[in-house]
Amino acid sequence: KQEVTQIPAALSVPEGENLVLNCSFTDSAIYNLQWFRQDPGKGLTSLLLIQSSQREQTSGRLNASLDKSSGRSTLYIAASQPGDSATYLCAVRHRSGGSYIPTFGRGTSLIVHP
């Protein structure tokens, strides 16, 4: 059974810091990995998606990397801002029976204070 772990569970940093959020998964036979952001009381917003054949994806101040062999992904946030405060979740799409289903981590709750 695929298990997805996110470390740290919570993080509080001053504005301007560069951050690394970690996601690990137990079964490396994945189809893709997706990072999401969730604001309080809201749904999830997709940030970056990395296919299994890719090593990284970038969007603005965000960079996500994938190392399938070690079962790890990192989300790098450059020059953090208070508006980055949210919970960040990673989801791994993996084979289950005859289909590929997503399994989510519990998330990292990020607070960026001015």
Place this chain on the structure above:
Amino acid sequence: DAGVIQSPRHEVTEMGQEVTLRCKPISGHNSLFWYRQTMMRGLELLIYFNNNVPIDDSGMPEDRFSAKMPNASFSTLKIQPSEPRDSAVYFCASGDSNTDTQYFGPGTRLTVL
């Protein structure tokens, strides 16, 4: 596009009552996911449809839960009878097969008293 639409946004009901949650996916998307989010268990996949056909329902907790997708623009998740432990936020997400990206709705917060 208006994004994924879910209704109702909030539902408060009494134990034993039937609850129906509704979802309208993004037009053109061919996959649809129902999730449940709680503090205790995080975000759990309940059921996954592809081209209106249920592909994986291994996450549906009990026979009290059922989901349908009669056409490409509508899906329902029904709980009958509801129990207090069903209280959670239920999310619907639709997927774009070209990009494999999931797009989430705003969720339905269900409280069963």
